[in-house]
Amino acid sequence: xxxxxxxxxxxxxxxxxxxxxxxxxxxxxxxxxxxxxxxxxxxxxxxxxxxxxxxxxxxxxxxxxxxxxxxxxxxxxxxxxxxxxxxxxxxxxxxxxxxxxxxxxxxxxxxxxxxxxxxxxxxxxxxxxxxxxxxxxxxxxxxxxxxxxxxxxxxxxxxxxxxxxxxxxxxxxxxxxxxxxxxxxxxxxxxxxxxxxxxxxxxxxxxxxxxxxxxxxxxxxx
Amino acid sequence: xxxxxxxxxxxxxxxxxxxxxxxxxxxxxxxxxxxxxxxxxxxxxxxxxxxxxxxxxxxxxxxxxxxxxxxxxxxxxxxxxxxxxxxxxxxxxxxxxxxxxxxxxxxxxxxxxxxxxxxxxxxxxxxxxxxxxxxxxxxxxxxxxxxxxxxxxxxxxxxxxxxxxxxxxxxxxxxxxxxxxxxxxxxxxxxxxxxxxxxxxxxxxxxxxxxxxxxxxxxxxxxxxxxxxxxxxxxxxxxxxxxxxxxxxxxxxxxxx
Numbered sequence: 001x002x003x004x005x006x007x008x009x010x011x012x013x014x015x016x017x018x019x020x021x022x023x024x025x026x027x028x029x030x031x032x033x034x035x036x037x038x039x040x041x042x043x044x045x046x047x048x049x050x051x052x053x054x055x056x057x058x059x060x061x062x063x064x065x066x067x068x069x070x071x072x073x074x075x076x077x078x079x080x081x082x083x084x085x086x087x088x089x090x091x092x093x094x095x096x097x098x099x100x101x102x103x104x105x106x107x108x109x110x111x112x113x114x115x116x117x118x119x120x121x122x123x124x125x126x127x128x129x130x131x132x133x134x135x136x137x138x139x140x141x142x143x144x145x146x147x148x149x150x151x152x153x154x155x156x157x158x159x160x161x162x163x164x165x166x167x168x169x170x171x172x173x174x175x176x177x178x179x180x181x182x183x184x185x186x187x188x189x190x191x192x193x194x195x196x197x198x199x200x201x202x203x204x205x206x207x208x209x210x211x212x213x214x215x216x217x218x219x220x221x222x
Numbered sequence: 223x224x225x226x227x228x229x230x231x232x233x234x235x236x237x238x239x240x241x242x243x244x245x246x247x248x249x250x251x252x253x254x255x256x257x258x259x260x261x262x263x264x265x266x267x268x269x270x271x272x273x274x275x276x277x278x279x280x281x282x283x284x285x286x287x288x289x290x291x292x293x294x295x296x297x298x299x300x301x302x303x304x305x306x307x308x309x310x311x312x313x314x315x316x317x318x319x320x321x322x323x324x325x326x327x328x329x330x331x332x333x334x335x336x337x338x339x340x341x342x343x344x345x346x347x348x349x350x351x352x353x354x355x356x357x358x359x360x361x362x363x364x365x366x367x368x369x370x371x372x373x374x375x376x377x378x379x380x381x382x383x384x385x386x387x388x389x390x391x392x393x394x395x396x397x398x399x400x401x402x403x404x405x406x407x408x409x410x411x412x413x414x415x416x417x418x419x420x421x422x423x424x425x426x427x428x429x430x431x432x433x434x435x436x437x438x439x440x441x442x443x444x445x446x447x448x449x450x451x452x453x454x455x456x457x458x459x460x461x462x463x464x465x466x467x468x469x470x471x472x473x474x475x476x477x478x479x
Contacts, residue, residue: 136318
């Protein structure tokens with residue numbers, strides 16, 4: 001079993017940021033994101049302040065910058081959308097490097113980009129400094145309904161089991177000469193996904209049986 | 223004779239789709255016994271196990287554990303008395319850490335925090351996994367996860383430990399370690415398996431389930447050397463294994479000459 005160690009987002013460390021209680025970190029992230037989103041996009045210097053704050057926390061946490069930057073690729077779809085905005089938006093236009101761009105589009109793109117980037121960066125810092133298990137404990141302390149915390153807990157626990165299973169299914173497919181190259185192959189992928197869904201569903205039932213066998217009545221012990 | 227730990231009489235069961243899996247199973251297991259339940263794939267072994275702790279309800283017949291009938295009203299106490307270790311440890315271990323997982327059962331019993339902690343430590347020590355208490359289950363090897371799965375059930379201090387295919391997917395070293403653990407436990411064991419050498423090594427007595435009924439019940443050695451019986455019920459000894467020539471000091475004195 002190729003059980004990887006640690007979640008891909010978590011960076012092991014012992015800094016003050018790592019040690020801070022998870023529920024405080026979650027609250028801080030939430031507040032920070034709300035403030036960033038609420039900041040009018042024309043207040044340019046304030047964004048520099050926001051950025052300085054996140055970078056400051058990242059430096060204290062001793063998580064390497066490269067580590068965080070690599071993981072920022074999740075933002076790419078938003079970046080693409082933001083880059084398109086100046087080209088497709090209406091209103092007065094301005095010339096940048098010989099291109100005629102929409103002014104409101106540029107501003108919109110800036111707003112989207114800066115707020116998105118700050119949000120993603122702050123979330124990555126939280127994820128890099130907090131074990132998924134501690135995050136769950138933090139959410140529980142913040143009085144998130146226990147059903148939701150339970151569901152997230154199962155997700156954390158079984159994410160790897162399901163992705164390993166998916167990986168094995170792909171290897172088994174490819175071992176029989178199948179490689180998905182074009183849309184004609186999609187029905188096969190769809191059937192694989194269906195099989196994976198059913199397997200996961202059945203595993204869910206077996207987990208539930210195993211829980212009942214140990215006296216589960218609907219509440220997880222604290 | 224004393225009240226058997228496990229007393230199954232005339233147990234029959236048909237799945238909701240009409241497929242009948244068990245046709246009148248009788249089985250008695252007494253305190254301190256280690257019994258192997260043998261049978262080919264599809265013999266109804268797992269269905270049988272799910273009756274022992276009230277997950278499935280008997281269509282006909284009765285199951286009782288130390289004199290307490292398995293029925294809706296007693297289900298909580300029954301699940302304390304019967305500890306089932308399922309075949310896939312990933313089904314059994316679902317909490318974030320080994321410690322939390324082993325604590326799950328005792329906490330459901332409503333024990334105090336101190337009692338739960340004590341049971342967790344004792345159970346993990348019994349399977350040699352105490353030092354891994356704070357690791358997430360998915361970081362453990364398969365053999366370690368199986369041992370933790372045994373601990374999750376031991377922590378409930380069951381009267382009978384039911385192991386479903388305990389040796390499946392284990393490498394020979396993990397398999398031997400698990401055997402050592404099972405031998406060291408002071409608890410009644412029902413081991414469901416088609417790993418015949420493992421049954422001979424651990425269980426003095428074997429019961430053969432085939433086609434949803436008990437077809438043999440006796441000393442494991444006698445069952446394994448009865449070629450006719452074995453052939454009739456799709457039980458085969460692995461290549462090169464012959465109980466007659468196996469001399470293993472660890473086998474609990476059940477070996478014939």
